[in-house]
Amino acid sequence: MMRSVITGTGSALPKRRVSNAELAETVETSDEWIVERTGIRFRHIAGDGETTSSLAVDASRRALEAAGLEPSDIDLIVLATATPDQTFPATATIVQAELGILDCVAFDVAAVCSGFLYAVQVADSMLRSGTHARALVIGAETFSRILDWEDRATCVLFGDGAGAMVMEAREPAEAGDRGVLAAKLHADGRYNELLYVDGGPSTTGTVGKLRMKGREVFRHAVTNLSAVMTESLTLAGLAPNAVDWVVPHQANARILDATAKKLGLAPEKVVVTVDRHANTSAASVPLALDEAVRDGRIKPGHLVVLEAMGGGFTWGAAVVRF
Structure with a gap:
């Protein structure tokens, strides 16, 4: 049985960073109230032109660079999100196209905050089986687009961003304990x-x-x-x-x-x-x-x-x- 090894990671955040104080200008809340209950002080909010797929692409490029790979080396993309660009097709296929990968298996996983863990196990199973060699496993969200900005109990809690990692199938002797x-x-x-x-x-x-x-x-x-x-x-x-x-x-x-x-x-x-x-x-x-x-x-x-x-x-x- 093959072993799936993590060889690179990457992440991306929207340009706009919003503080608790800025939120308090439009929402009935305060920095003290948010920090005391959640520990949150800042969040990043996607602006015009920033989408779940664009953040996922940026994070993926950084992960590929860290792994020393080209996009064409990837034959599997599993993307976890609850805020896809479109109802269909899968946001993973949009990432595939933006990265210039001509052919690979690409699909989304919907398990909300646990989505990345679900994506990791799916990719791990597929890599261990020997059907794929290298996977991009991504978690990407633009949760700001589904928040009720008049509900202070929820809107202060969430932000936008993406993270990715490259997983590669290795023979046990090569992987060692990794x-x-x-x-x-x-x-x-x-x-x-x-x-x-x-x-x-x-x-x-x-x-x-x-x-x-x-x-x-x-x-x-x-x-x-x-x-x-x-x-x-x-x-x-x-x-x-x-x-x-x-x-x-x-x-x-x-x-x-x-x-x-x-x-x-x-x-x-x-x-x-x-x-x-x-x-x-x-x-x-x-x-x-x-x-x-x-x-x-x-x-x-x-x-x-x-x-x-x-x-x-x-x-x-x-x-x-x-």
Whole structure:
């Protein structure tokens, strides 16, 4: 069985950065209120000409550069998003065309904030099977386009962005102990009403706006994330004290703290970008991962756990050796 190894990461953010103070000019809120409850101070908001696909393309180009590859080397694109450019075709095919890839398998995965973890496991399975050699795995969102900007409980929480990574199939002897060691995914559709968008092609014929019951989501997130991280580590035959870094979904600083505490992980082992990026849904894990790789925190040989939970509910974790 082949092993899928991460060989490059990249990310992209819209040009416009919006502070809590700027939001408070149009929304009944304050910097103190937002920071105290979420830890968020800034978010990036897509402007004219900035789309889910354009952010995904920029992140992908940086990931390819880091991997030392050309777009033509890619034969699989799996893109996680809840905010596609169009109802169809898949945003992944738009990225394919923009990168100049003439032929490859390209499709989207819809699992909201957990989407990137779902995309990782899908790509890992396809690479391990030997049907594909190199994959671009992308999380990209323009959540600002589905926010109700009069709902201060939700509009302050989200931002836009994209992250990507290159995964390559390697023979076990070549990969050594590197690569995706284990992954575990879950879903429970009974909790739809806690985090959802109130529109869709087959129901309202509109895009709709995001709706969330924050307290209930918080409670489920801490329980589910700590459990799935333990599951994935057990599958890999590893204990929490073997982990060098946790790269979590950046939803809320309080969730990150509570999850780390429940697992007995030191806070300094958790990569945190929510204060500057807010919640970028499927983009948040690869955005944070790329930052930690590029600033030198995550080094070759480090054991990293990726984890996320999103609407559905969906949640998952992956254990990766860099």
